[in-house]
Amino acid sequence: MLSNFLQKQQYNCVRNFTSRSAERIVKQQLQEIRNAGTWKAERIINTQQSALIGVEGTYNKVLNFCANNYLGLSNSPELMQAAKDTIDSHGLGLSSVRFICGTQNIHKKLESMIAKFHRMEDTILYSSCFDANGGLFEGFVDPVKSKVAILSDALNHASIIDGIRLSGKAKRYRYNHIDMKDLENKLIQAQDQEVRIITTDGVFSMDGDVAPIEKICDLAERYDSVVMVDESHATGFFGKTGRGASEFCNVLDRVDLINSTLGKALGGSSGGFTVGKKCYIDMLRQRSRPYLFSNTLAPAVVGASIKVFDILLKSTELRDQLEKNTLYFREKMTKAGFDILAGEHPIIPIMLYEGKLANEFADEMLKRGIYVIGFSYPVVPKGEARIRVQISAGHTKEQLDKAIDAFVEVGKLKGCLKK
Numbered sequence: 001m002l003s004n005f006l007q008k009q010q011y012n013c014v015r016n017f018t019s020r021s022a023e024r025i026v027k028q029q030l031q032e033i034r035n036a037g038t039w040k041a042e043r044i045i046n047t048q049q050s051a052l053i054g055v056e057g058t059y060n061k062v063l064n065f066c067a068n069n070y071l072g073l074s075n076s077p078e079l080m081q082a083a084k085d086t087i088d089s090h091g092l093g094l095s096s097v098r099f100i101c102g103t104q105n106i107h108k109k110l111e112s113m114i115a116k117f118h119r120m121e122d123t124i125l126y127s128s129c130f131d132a133n134g135g136l137f138e139g140f141v142d143p144v145k146s147k148v149a150i151l152s153d154a155l156n157h158a159s160i161i162d163g164i165r166l167s168g169k170a171k172r173y174r175y176n177h178i179d180m181k182d183l184e185n186k187l188i189q190a191q192d193q194e195v196r197i198i199t200t201d202g203v204f205s206m207d208g209d210v211a212p213i214e215k216i217c218d219l220a221e222r223y224d225s226v227v228m229v230d231e232s233h234a235t236g237f238f239g240k241t242g243r244g245a246s247e248f249c250n251v252l253d254r255v256d257l258i259n260s261t262l263g264k265a266l267g268g269s270s271g272g273f274t275v276g277k278k279c280y281i282d283m284l285r286q287r288s289r290p291y292l293f294s295n296t297l298a299p300a301v302v303g304a305s306i307k308v309f310d311i312l313l314k315s316t317e318l319r320d321q322l323e324k325n326t327l328y329f330r331e332k333m334t335k336a337g338f339d340i341l342a343g344e345h346p347i348i349p350i351m352l353y354e355g356k357l358a359n360e361f362a363d364e365m366l367k368r369g370i371y372v373i374g375f376s377y378p379v380v381p382k383g384e385a386r387i388r389v390q391i392s393a394g395h396t397k398e399q400l401d402k403a404i405d406a407f408v409e410v411g412k413l414k415g416c417l418k419k
């Protein structure tokens, strides 16, 4: 009895001691984040995701120009109905990973539709593209049995960087952003490895710039390398038929592996995938840890995603509308005198350069009913603060005009229009 009591006392003592130290240290570190001005706060939306949203703390609805809702499908009645129907037919979830008892006919159907869309051999689904990237590099070839080199663009997404970190024995090379000379040098250095994989974002999310995938494929052929492109900011809408940056660069048939997300243009819920040659996908099903050790994709998400690919395989109407909206916004804003990074992508960086100005600009925009976000260091390099606008096929011309008018008004107020 007594020893039980003493043991409990000792346990409580240790627990309190560790939690008190941790709390003090964590609180101090949180304060440092606040002091550095890099605290990330969340605005709370109380409606569905859409071009027009309700935001807590604002009286009227505001126009949303900062979602990855490129095709305007995040609250599509057709997709929401497909999700509801799939809950009815296939339930809430599988309570299992894929290879134990987590694969339904709809998962196989979605995988084959994605492969058909990308004109590839097979697909493997993940709970997110973060997981797809996390599971790729260690998974697609065994780096213990074979000598592997991974060559990665310096500005690749965090999930690619983390995936490479998990690649164990693979030799890692980071080439300067879209610098083909540097990539070639690194490929030459990597010739002593048996397998080389070049990995790049198709479209880089901060600038909306496109990777030179054609040149990457040329180098891959010359130096016997696999090419993997992350098409998260391109699948469904970029390129003539929405097949992504690989299509935009005319190399659809030369890219070996594509990773992408179901959580942006394709309905905006969640989920990711790797699509490519069957042997690579077969290997990922054997070795990829987020696939082997994480729950299967929820049926509602799968049902809605099947509907998305159904739509995309039949028509380019939505991506055509998005292209039209993007051109219109880019043209009008450039004419108005804003400094905009050139390009054709619906990510449109309005360059303001100073972080404080970018934040104040975004606040003024919200007062005028336009929801945009200022990006500053460390999210973008020092001195390159901006407002990142994201255009959607769901924006009407009136909504685009309202945003442009607000930009011009605030631009004049803040003195950031070119004469």
Ligand code: PLP
Pocket: 127, 128, 129, 130, 131, 133, 157, 159, 201, 205, 230, 232, 233, 260, 261, 262, 263, 270, 271, 272
């Ligand atoms: N890859 C890129 C290029 C991204 O921009 C993102 C999301 O921000 C991801 C991967 C992760 O996608 P998901 O939200 O499906 O995890």
